[in-house]
Amino acid sequence: MELEGNTKFNEYEEKIRNHPAQGNNYHQDKLHKKKEQDAQFLITQNPLLMRNLLIIIDTTKSSKINDFKPSRLSVALLHLPAFIEQFLECNPLSQIGIAVAEEYKCTTILDFTSSCQNIKQYLSTIHSINEAGFSMAACLQTALHVFSATQLHAQSSILFVTTSTYSDDKLDLFEWTDKCEQAAIQINVISFAGAIHQLIKITQTTDGQYLCPLNEYQFSQEILKFVSPQELKNHKMITQLVKIGFPQKLIVNQPTLCQCHLEIVYNFYKCPVCYSKVCSPPLLCPICSTWIVLPHQILRSDGYETLGVFEMQNDGLEHICFGCQEQTTVIHSNCKRCKKFFCLDCDILIHSKFKVCPGCA
Structure with a gap:
C-alpha cells in the first residue's frame, strides 16, 4: 500500500544524517519506525464497527x-x-x-x-x-x-x-x-x-x-x-438500529455469577436496562439483548474515520509537541485536520495505541 508522502522519507533521512545535533541514529530509527507504523495503520484502518x-x-x-x-x-x-x-x-x-x-x-x-x-x-x-x-x-x-x-x-x-x-x-x-x-x-x-x-x-x-x-x-x-476486515464482494452488511447501553463497573468482595459466561467474578459490569452482571464489554446482554459498550470503545472505533497519517515536516523551526510538550527540532509531524505539531514518538504512539488525535479531540 502506497503511503502519502512516502517519497520524502529518504529526503528526511538525509537531513537527519547531516543535522549537527547528536543522536542522529536515534532519529533515523524513529523515522523508520514511523514509516512501518504508518503502513500498519493504513492496513488496519477499519470502517466496520462490529x-x-x-x-x-x-x-x-x-x-x-x-x-x-x-x-x-x-x-x-x-x-x-x-x-x-x-x-x-x-x-x-x-x-x-x-x-x-x-x-x-x-x-x-x-x-x-x-x-x-x-x-x-x-x-x-x-x-x-x-x-x-x-x-x-x-x-x-x-x-x-x-x-x-x-x-x-x-x-x-x-x-x-x-x-x-x-x-x-x-x-x-x-x-x-x-x-x-x-x-x-x-x-x-x-x-x-x-x-x-x-x-x-x-x-x-x-x-x-x-x-x-x-x-x-x-x-x-x-x-x-x-486483523483488518476483508471486503465481502458478494454480500452487503445489514443496517439496523442497535439498542446500546453504557454499563456501570462494580467491584465486590463477595463472589458473584456473571450472566454471559456463568463464571465466578468479583469485577463486573451492570447492564443499565435489566441490571444483569456481565464480564467485559462490548457484548450482547444475554438477558435483554442490549448491546453493552463503553464510551471510549465507540470513540476509538470512530477514530478510524477521523485519524489520518500525519504529514512529516522539516521547516527548520522549533515547535512544541502538542502531546508531550517537548521541543521538536529535526523532524516533526503535523496533523492535517487540527494543524498541531507532534514529535515522532507521539506520532507513533497516537497511531499505534490511541487511534485519536489529541488536537482534534
Whole structure:
C-alpha cells in the first residue's frame, strides 16, 4: 500500500544524517519506525464497527508434527495471543470466540468475548490429541450454530488454523459452505499443511483468504493480515438500529455469577436496562439483548474515520509537541485536520495505541 508522502522519507533521512545535533541514529530509527507504523495503520484502518471472529484450531494428530518447531500447534498457540491483542486493539467493538477441531467434530470452548485475558486463559488449555479425522464440514456446522445467536449487523468471519493435509468429512462439505455463504460468513484459512484444493475453493467462495506460512516467523506475520476486515464482494452488511447501553463497573468482595459466561467474578459490569452482571464489554446482554459498550470503545472505533497519517515536516523551526510538550527540532509531524505539531514518538504512539488525535479531540 502506497503511503502519502512516502517519497520524502529518504529526503528526511538525509537531513537527519547531516543535522549537527547528536543522536542522529536515534532519529533515523524513529523515522523508520514511523514509516512501518504508518503502513500498519493504513492496513488496519477499519470502517466496520462490529466484528465477530471465531477462531477454530485443529488439534488432531497432525498438530503434533514438528516441521514447525517445537510443533505445529505449539507455534499457533505461541503467536495467537499477540494476534488477539492486536485484533481487539484495532477492533474495539469486536469479539472473539474459540473452538477446537477434534475427531470428526468441532467443540466451542469459549463463546464470543472481548476479554483478552479470558481468551488467553482458554488458549492455554488447548492441547493435541492422538486421534486423526479433521472435518471441515463439522466445523462449519458448529460455526453456523454459534453465529446464529450473534448480531446481523456485525461482520461474521471464521479463522481456521489447520494442521491436517485433508478434510475427512462425513457431511457434505460444500452444502455447509453454501450455507455459510448465504449467511454472509467469511471463511479464512491459515494452513501449516500447504495448499489444499478443497479449502482454497471454500475461501474463494466466501471471499476469504488462504495462507500457507513456510516457517514460524512467517506464520506470526501472515496471521496479522486477518486483523483488518476483508471486503465481502458478494454480500452487503445489514443496517439496523442497535439498542446500546453504557454499563456501570462494580467491584465486590463477595463472589458473584456473571450472566454471559456463568463464571465466578468479583469485577463486573451492570447492564443499565435489566441490571444483569456481565464480564467485559462490548457484548450482547444475554438477558435483554442490549448491546453493552463503553464510551471510549465507540470513540476509538470512530477514530478510524477521523485519524489520518500525519504529514512529516522539516521547516527548520522549533515547535512544541502538542502531546508531550517537548521541543521538536529535526523532524516533526503535523496533523492535517487540527494543524498541531507532534514529535515522532507521539506520532507513533497516537497511531499505534490511541487511534485519536489529541488536537482534534
